[in-house]
Amino acid sequence: MATTNAQPQAAAQPKIIGNFVLGDVLGSGVSGSTYVATNIYNGHVVALKVQHANVSCPTNPQERRIYRALQGGTGIPTLWASNVVNGNDYLAIDLLGDSLDGMQRKNEKKPFDLRTTCTVAIQLLSRLEFMHSRGILHRDIQLGNMAVGLDDKDKLLYMIDFGFAKEYVNPHTGQHLPNTRQKYFTGNYWFSSINVHCRQQAHGRRDDLEAAALMLIHMLTPGGLPWTRNGVPKTDYYHSKLKKQKREARPEDLCRDMPEEFENFLRYCRALSFTGNPDYSYWRNQFRDLAFHLGFENIDQFVWPPPAVATQKPIPVLQALQAQPLPPLMPVQPLQPPQQQPARRQSDQMAQVLQDLANMRMSNRPVLGDKKNIPQAPRSDGANGNGKSAEVVAPKKPPPQQQVIIISSDSEENAPAVVGARTRFSKAADLCRLTNAVSKAIDNKALASIVAEYAALLQGHTSRTLTKEGFAFLDALHKQLADPSVFMVPLRTSRTRGAGSGAGAAADPENAPAPQPQLWEKRNKLWALRVGVSKARDNRTLAALVADFGKLTDKSSGRKLTKDGFAFLEGLAEQLKVVQ
Known part of the structure; x- marks a missing residue:
């Protein structure tokens, strides 16, 4: 392990090695030391890395060869000189600042x-x-x-x-070296x-x-x-x-x-x-x-000590509003204490209220507590005690027709929008609409916009569970990408309560639930899907990735979508714009 800021070696070094005059020690290790050195001919200051030629673990010969292969690269020190003089192997490289x-x-x-x-x-x-x-x-x-x-x-x-x-x-061959077991x-x-x-x-x-x-x-x-x-x-x-x-x-x-x-x-x-x-x-x-x-600027440039975190810039609209002069404040009128009304006026008002109550017609109004006003509900056989079913009393007047909200239909796109008619089934309705849209898509560009809307819809809800409508969308997308003329096996499998438990579970291994992947395993597979979707070049490859994504989500605990899952869907939408 390399070390820095260590004490210099005890062995004394000559004051001049080659064309360089040695100065302060920058660091020292097992095999040698590094000095600040000055070229005696042109005054160029360098870092001189010196090792004895007969050291047990020489590294300068290897570094010399590596430096020559890397010359010209950004952030690679320049090798100005190297040689072996009087048993001292040295490398003259750029003098740098702190590590x-x-x-x-x-x-x-x-x-x-x-x-x-x-x-x-x-x-x-x-x-x-x-x-x-x-x-x-x-x-x-x-x-x-x-x-x-x-x-x-x-x-x-x-x-x-x-x-x-x-x-x-x-x-010689240009091939990657094999992965062999290392002894040391x-x-x-x-x-x-x-x-x-x-x-x-x-x-x-x-x-x-x-x-x-x-x-x-x-x-x-x-x-x-x-x-x-x-x-x-x-x-x-x-x-x-x-x-x-x-x-x-x-x-x-x-x-x-x-x-x-x-x-x-x-x-x-x-x-x-x-x-x-x-x-x-x-x-x-x-x-x-x-x-x-995070608001950092010029992030490619290393700055030490780190600059102070800049305050957040004001929003232009708020800045413009703050620049406008405030209107003058309206004078505030002092509150006047409530005036005491005369007792005679109060008694007149009470008398008027009692008179209005007496004039109200209460005789023809139905009594709220009278059960005779409530139509009888249908009852099952034996409910009335004599084994005969009770007759249903139909109301004399039909009830007013209630407003029906259509959750999903084939003509939903052309239907007029109902403002405020969002029900708790709106997520399922939107997913059904997107599933129908996938089946009708004619090219990848249309599929890209639908997948992007699908991801945004799932992210917009607090629940991250992928429901059967969400899996139906993946089924339709898989079918479109793989072969629109072939029916595909659903990506979502059913889960019954108590599966895997009871006496019959061991006797029927085919119906046993698939083992759920560990969290780290799921994350690694999702990450592989994220990387793979960016490299896909045809629809069949994308279809295979969608199938793997659906199966992995189906096997996961709670069928919940993680941030990697949403990243896969977003990457899929972007890649569909590229793949033709």
């Missing part, structure tokens, strides 16, 4: 703010995308290996320390992926991204990730305990009280295959959108 680890130490190890973390996420994804495009893995993502530039580069984060970097593409662990204890650290698998692009996700979560967590709080393990027992804690930690627990983007990013990284190509651009945009919704 993220150094910044946190100077800030009393407090967690980073959300703006800084979003910026780090965006720039880190860009660095990894560039490295991976050159066929190179970093394999040591941590706070100490990201440093800010100096002078006019102070808004840029640099990736440093390529001692553990390695090619993942065979230079390479990486750092804190952020290395579970596959690499706990399962001894080979390093891939997915593992660099998972390490980045863990580092971002660590930045926002007070005290850091749980397995980092006891320091570097000194024995195999404590190392095994650390790996167990990392392996059993759930993303939802690690990302509690954080924006959902961090949990989703970690799940995405862990769902990638060993040879899978990550979608770097998508996740950069996710963190940009998060920063935009």
